[in-house]
Amino acid sequence: MNDAPVPPFQPTPTEENNPVIQPAVQVATQPQTPHSSQTLSLWSMILGIVALVLGIVVFISIPAAIIAVVLGIIVLTKHHPGKGKALAGIITGGVALILIPVLFAVTLVAYNGITQRANELQKTTQQHETASTSSDGTTVTTPCYTYTIPSSYEYDDASAHCTTAVNMPNADMLTRITVKGNTGTIGTLQDVVTLFNKTIQNGDPKAPGVVDQETLTINGRTAYYVSYKDSYGLLFGNYIFPDSSASQKDTNGKTITAYTVAGYTYNSGLKALVRGVADTLVIK
Secondary structure (H helix, E strand, O other): OOOOOOOOOOOOOOOOOOOOOOOOOOOOOOOOOOHHHHHHHHHHHHHHHHHHHOOOOHHHHHHHHHHHHHHHHHHHHOOOOOHHHHHHHHHHHHHHHHHHHHHHHHHHHHHHHHHHHHHHHHHHHHHHHHHHOEEOOOEEEOOOEEEEOOOOOEEOOOOEOOEEEEEOOOOOHHHOEEEEEEEOOOOOHHHHHHHHHHHHHHHOOOOOOEEEEEEEEEOOEEEEEEEEEOOOOOEEEEEEEEOOOOOOEOOOOOEEEEEEEEEEOOOHHHHHHHHHHHHHOEEO
């Protein structure tokens, strides 16, 4: 029999009774930065100011005002820093949203008023010009001149200021006689002929240009008669009366330097009618 002493019981090492000592692990945490919330509040204030400054530019001011208010409310409700800027953004954005419709309405009313006034002035001017140019059926009267309407002719109601016309009822341009004021330098008969030729040949290089020219005295005034053929070969006559008085201006404010009586003169009857108007023209 073995009487050797029995060693005390040694438990088998396990994780429970022989724990492994783990080193302490410190989780590094970064402090929360207020930078992002400060940015929100700053943008809220900036956009609110932009909305106020550009109030009438609605496609910019209205979105800016809405975003300014929203960003400001986010900063305040989340208790982020920058509450002062956020509050400024809310106030400026809110004021802008209130004022923008008012400014827009005022601008619209002002624009309509200006447009209406401009139209009234234009209408009044046109009425004045038409009223100052009239006919009693036998005589044409304008601020610049008077003349007698040929027999069987009638006054053209489209006449205005110092540009008038008469014509046979329901007739075409072949019987139309026009009297109008001209601007620019007139010069001598030769100067007038040179200008006519240049103008005619610029339109048609093959055109014959002036075919007849003459200096006349009509009612004590010097007149230049210049005729040329149009593209159909029909003669067109012009009686030009230089006027050095500079007493009248056209509708563009330019000084009238001459008056022209013009019409087709390709036969003796038409030429006599045009000459008849020239003979009765009295320049004021």
